[in-house]
Each structure stands twice: as C-alpha cells, then as structure tokens.
Amino acid sequence: MQRWKWNRKKPPIFPLLVLILLFFIAFSTLHSEHTIQRIHEIPDHVHNHQEVSSATFVKPNLSGHLKQAPEILDRFSRCNSTVKYSGQKIAWRGDSWQSGRRRVRPESCDVFSGKWVFDNVSHPLYNESDCSYLSDQLACHKHGRSDLGYQNWRWQPHNCNLKRWNVKEMWEKLRDKRLMFVGDSLNRGQWISVVCLLQSVIPADKRSMSPNAHLTIFRAEDYNATVEFLWAPLLVESNSDDPVNHRLDERIIRPDTVLRHASLWENADILVFNTYLWWRQGPVKLLWTAEENGACEELDGRGAMELAMGAWAEWVSSKVDPLKKRVFFVTMSPTHLWSREWKPESEGNCYGEKDPIYNDGYWGSGSDLPTMSTVEKILSSLSSKVSVINITQLSEYRKDGHPSIFRKFWEPLRPEQLSNPSSYSDCIHWCLPGVPDVWNELLFHFL
Numbered sequence: 001m002q003r004w005k006w007n008r009k010k011p012p013i014f015p016l017l018v019l020i021l022l023f024f025i026a027f028s029t030l031h032s033e034h035t036i037q038r039i040h041e042i043p044d045h046v047h048n049h050q051e052v053s054s055a056t057f058v059k060p061n062l063s064g065h066l067k068q069a070p071e072i073l074d075r076f077s078r079c080n081s082t083v084k085y086s087g088q089k090i091a092w093r094g095d096s097w098q099s100g101r102r103r104v105r106p107e108s109c110d111v112f113s114g115k116w117v118f119d120n121v122s123h124p125l126y127n128e129s130d131c132s133y134l135s136d137q138l139a140c141h142k143h144g145r146s147d148l149g150y151q152n153w154r155w156q157p158h159n160c161n162l163k164r165w166n167v168k169e170m171w172e173k174l175r176d177k178r179l180m181f182v183g184d185s186l187n188r189g190q191w192i193s194v195v196c197l198l199q200s201v202i203p204a205d206k207r208s209m210s211p212n213a214h215l216t217i218f219r220a221e222d223y224n225a226t227v228e229f230l231w232a233p234l235l236v237e238s239n240s241d242d243p244v245n246h247r248l249d250e251r252i253i254r255p256d257t258v259l260r261h262a263s264l265w266e267n268a269d270i271l272v273f274n275t276y277l278w279w280r281q282g283p284v285k286l287l288w289t290a291e292e293n294g295a296c297e298e299l300d301g302r303g304a305m306e307l308a309m310g311a312w313a314e315w316v317s318s319k320v321d322p323l324k325k326r327v328f329f330v331t332m333s334p335t336h337l338w339s340r341e342w343k344p345e346s347e348g349n350c351y352g353e354k355d356p357i358y359n360d361g362y363w364g365s366g367s368d369l370p371t372m373s374t375v376e377k378i379l380s381s382l383s384s385k386v387s388v389i390n391i392t393q394l395s396e397y398r399k400d401g402h403p404s405i406f407r408k409f410w411e412p413l414r415p416e417q418l419s420n421p422s423s424y425s426d427c428i429h430w431c432l433p434g435v436p437d438v439w440n441e442l443l444f445h446f447l
Contacts, residue, residue: 057091080294090310109160124433131196136408140431145406183274184233335366350427
C-alpha cells in the first residue's frame with residue numbers, strides 16, 4: 001500500500017476567536033435517519049486519554065475462550081456503573097504475514113488527486129428513476145431537487161484516467177463471489193450506489209433483494225453473485241447494531257471484539273469497510289469482554305475508535321489470506337455543515353449549494369486529521385492485506401452533493417424548521433446518482 005497522500009494544502013487562516021468558538025461547539029447525538037440535521041460535527045474538543053505509566057494490553061477477539069459467554073449487546077443494554085478509563089490497549093501483531101504475499105502493483109498515478117469535471121455526456125452512470133433500490137434518504141430528485149447538475153460531475157485524476165466503468169466487466173469480477181460492504185449509513189449509501197450501477201443488466205426475474213436487516217443481500221442468479229451490506233457502524237460489537245433502532249443516549253461498545261460481525265463477514269470474497277462518523281459524538285462507554293460486573297469505562301470517541309480499529313486489524317492480520325480475499329477500507333466521508341469554511345462570513349451549510357468547491361486542497365472541519373493519522377498508522381501495518389480507497393479529499397470539494405432538504409425525513413418537521421431550511425438540511429449523506437458512484441468507480445479501478 002502506498003503512503004497516503006491527502007493533498008491537503010495549508011488551510012485558510014481564521015481569526016483566533018472563531019477558531020476557539022468552533023473548537024468548543026457542542027454537537028448532538030447522531031441518528032442517521034431521525035436527527036441528522038442536528039449534528040454539529042467538529043474535531044473532538046477533549047481527547048481524554050488518561051496517562052498511564054504502563055499500559056495493559058488485551059488480546060482481542062477471544063470471546064469463545066471465556067468460561068462464560070458475554071451478554072450480547074443490544075439497544076436495551078446498560079452499564080451497571082461507569083469508571084474512568086483504565087488505559088488498556090488492544091494487542092495485535094500487525095502485518096507479519098509474508099509467505100504467498102500478494103504483490104501490490106505500484107500505481108503510476110495518484111488517482112485520488114485530481115479535480116471534478118462537468119460531464120453531462122457520460123455521467124450520471126444510471127438514472128435515479130431506473131433504480132428501484134434507491135433509498136428515499138438519497139433519492140434527491142424524487143424529493144424535489146430540480147437542479148440536477150450534481151449528477152454530472154466526473155472525477156478526473158491529474159495525470160492519468162480512471163478505468164472506465166463497465167458493468168459487465170464488473171459482474172465478471174464478481175462471478176461466484178460475495179461482495180460485502182460493512183459499516184455505517186455512508187457505507188450503506190455506497191452499497192446502494194453499486195447496486196444501482198450493477199442492476200440494469202440483470203433481468204428482473206433473475207435478481208432479488210432481501211428485506212432490510214442486519215445483513216441485506218442483493219442477488220444476481222446468472223452470475224451466482226451477491227452484493228451485500230452489513231450494518232456495523234462501529235465495527236466492534238455495540239448497542240447500536242440494530243440497523244433501524246439505534247437512537248440511543250449512551251453508546252456502549254465491546255472494544256476488544258469484532259467476532260459478532262465477523263461471523264457474518266468472514267466468508268465474503270471482497271470486503272469494503274468504513275467507520276468514522278459514529279465516533280464523532282462524544283464519549284463512548286467501553287464494556288470489555290472479560291468484565292463480569294457490567295462496569296463500563298469511558299473514553300473519548302477518537303480513543304475508542306483506535307481500540308476498535310485495533311480489534312478489527314487483529315482479525316484482518318490473523319484471518320485474511322490476500323490471495324483468496326480482497327479487503328478495502330474507505331476513508332472518512334466529509335461533511336459540509338459550515339458554509340463559512342468555503343465562503344467566509346456566511347452562516348449557512350450545504351443548503352442551496354449547486355457547484356463544487358474549486359479551491360484545490362480545500363479541507364473542512366468535518367474531516368479530523370488526528371483521526372486520519374491514527375487510521376493511517378493502523379492501515380499501514382496491514383499493507384499487504386488492505387487496500388485503501390481514499391475518498392476524503394475528492395469528496396471535500398462536493399458541497400453540492402448532499403441531500404440537503406431533498407430527502408425523506410422520518411420525523412415530522414416543525415414549523416420553525418420549515419421556515420429555516422438550513423436548520424434541517426442533511427449535509428452528511430450524498431444524493432444518488434452522485435459522489436458515491438465515484439467511490440465505486442475507484443473500487444472497480446482497483447479490483
């Protein structure tokens with residue numbers, strides 16, 4: 001795996017007072033389908049890793065070796081008590097696998113560095129009305145968006161070209177295989193995108209979609225292939241693992257085990273993981289697998305994410321043979337919650353935006369660099385087993401690509417919201433056709 005290139009230039013200089021205010025703004029609890037418009041996503045204002053003289057290392061994913069199986073977390077789970085973080089870390093061995101190592105072909109061009117080119121000839125790659133699998137959360141034209149230019153932008157790397165999307169070639173790559181996306185609602189959007197990209201050449205009586213569940217499966221009989229989505233927003237086991245009912249005041253995870261989810265993803269041939277947004281909500285409760293009294297520790301989101309990523313990395317390191325299984329990790333999807341970041345002195349967000357940001361290297365506050373550095377460090381130790389799809393910088397430019405108000409909202413909107421569209425705009429998810437289609441063009445490019 002090549003070293004990541006964020007293509008991040010020096011950010012605009014803001015007045016000190018504005019930076020301080022941004023630094024301390026509180027953000028509300030994320031619920032991907034109910035209160036998305038209330039999220040104020042900024043870098044962690046407190047990163048409360050406790051200093052410990054000697055860290056204790058916990059070997060992850062050992063639930064089956066315990067005398068008594070731990071209780072499965074669900075939305076009714078609660079901590080019996082909460083104590084300060086003990087400083088325990090996840091022990092994992094990194095990329096020590098050498099024999100039969102998959103050779104990674106050096107890229108002659110950085111396909112993640114480029115610009116958006118308006119192209120209403122080749123894009124969109126499908127029509128919204130032709131994909132019956134589109135979620136009402138992402139079908140922006142259906143829900144009233146009349147400016148359709150957001151569908152016509154093509155990603156153009158600076159010094160080369162992306163492999164042109166070919167639906168039949170992609171199906172041949174997937175023949176007799178399982179492609180599974182694992183993660184949160186943004187990864188679900190990428191899964192819906194690839195289903196829309198693929199379904200057009202499959203006769204209606206030769207394809208099927210299972211009901212929405214923890215694991216949702218699109219099947220294509222003629223290719224003996226499936227394209228699946230597994231809801232696992234935190235990768236490790238958590239009390240938010242119900243794909244519908246996850247609106248909780250307290251987020252609890254088992255930071256040392258991915259086994260519950262891994263039992264569903266382990267037999268997939270191609271895995272596409274993501275995790276990020278759900279760690280941006282504030283403190284997380286840690287319920288270690290070996291804890292018998294229900295006592296939780298509390299840790300900030302970034303620290304908890306590092307533990308969870310360690311447990312996931314240990315599974316990848318010990319279980320993945322890259323000659324038999326491809327694993328991809330998609331970097332963080334940016335938000336556009338503060339228009340003053342691309343238009344100084346304005347007080348809006350993505351609402352009303354119709355064009356990309358043209359400032360090369362633009363970087364907003366929704367993409368946390370310390371978190372990216374943590375993830376990069378972990379993924380760099382898995383370089384022979386995990387390929388990185390770096391969507392962050394290219395998606396940063398697309399302030400126009402979000403649903404804004406043009407989506408179905410699952411709760412009635414109040415009069416004060418209706419009178420102020422910016423107050424309930426979804427500037428986190430992405431319209432389809434749109435930006436996630438490019439993420440899948442990148443996946444196709446690397447397969």
